[in-house]
Amino acid sequence: MLSILIPTYNYNAFSLVEELNNQALATGIKYEIIVLDDGSNYFLKENQKINELDNCSLNELSQNIGYSKIRNVLAKKAKYDWLLFLDSDTFPRSSSYISNYIKLITKNKKVVFGGIEYPKNKPENDKLLRWKYGKKREVSSLSNRIKKPYNSVFVYNFLIEKTIFSSILFDEKIKKYGYEDFMFIQNLKLKNINIYHCENTVFHLNSDTSDVFLTKTRTALKTLQFLFENQNIFYIETKITKTYNILYRLKLVATISRLFQKHQNKLETNLKSKKPSLFILDLYKIGYFCLINTK
Structure with a gap:
């Protein structure tokens, strides 16, 4: 059974x-x-x-x-x-x-x-980023999952x-x-x-600290880069690859990469704080993806 x-x-x-x-x-x-x-x-x-x-x-x-x-x-x-x-x-x-x-x-x-669900009670400050990301980006209502059955799975x-x-x-x-x-x-x-x-x-x-979560995020983006380059997934768009392709067409990848290198520490300071911003996380992810694609 x-x-x-x-x-x-x-x-x-x-x-x-x-x-x-x-x-x-x-x-x-x-x-x-x-x-x-x-x-x-x-x-x-x-x-x-x-x-x-x-x-x-x-x-x-x-x-x-x-x-x-x-x-x-x-x-x-x-x-x-x-x-x-x-x-x-x-x-x-x-x-x-x-x-x-x-x-x-x-x-x-x-x-x-x-x-999936995440616990309602906030975790310690150094684990807030992963908890907030899970609640806001991973959890999806049944009605939304039914509308887009291959998303949030x-x-x-x-x-x-x-x-x-x-x-x-x-x-x-x-x-x-x-x-x-x-x-x-x-x-x-x-x-x-x-x-x-x-x-x-x-x-x-999940009890990942913000520092561990950012490390995993960078690793995941390297995996995405590998798939993007070697596995012919250009026909399967993610939010990251979709944004990257727009920046590439506008010839802005190198510029975004330099900006990311300049501001990476400031971005990480926010993401590891007690009030992490998911918008900042989005900027961090596209910035890092541009960086690893210019090396």
Whole structure:
């Protein structure tokens, strides 16, 4: 019936697995929960307790293989026909989370996204940027998701039939962080595979500091540059590439790059403050993308 697949890296996944296991047991279905640790240095002892739970297993990799490959490995390990992907830093809002998905499986929904939420309470000041970005840019209402079914979709809290997943897979040429989900979803779109949207949310408990988030943002933009140059994604426009192409046609890329270098520290000061601006983040991203494309 259902394989619940959770990649983890330096995160305590036990509470999530325990909750999912209790819910799955209550449904009476055949299921498994597989957690794959991507070469972590922390929470190794805590996550070992996963092996003590019924139908649950923790597998540990000796070295980090990255976001794309680890999901393909998890899918290959799965023995059931339906895959439910979750990240280890999520937690279901509802106690009927698993049973809600089982109902959709019985209705033969092939690909399903349940949506995400962020905690209402503000985190510490040094974590505000990631929290604010998540609430304003990643969270989308069910009605908006239905209108634009391939936008605001992430491959966590994501249910998919195994045969469909295996026909697409994550692009393992993407070695580093960023745009893995985007490319997977775009491949679904190109193959005219519908995504069914429902209200079955998980909280994203991401605890990245603003400094870590900016580092990840720069890494993601380097990944986008790689895809832009090598993977023929000119036909798949992101906000960044769309803006970049306009600047390129206007011959402003070098100018924006120089301005970014001049003001990078000031931009980062705002983004790491207790009142980070998402508009400043947008300027930061296009500035950095111009910079790495002029080197």
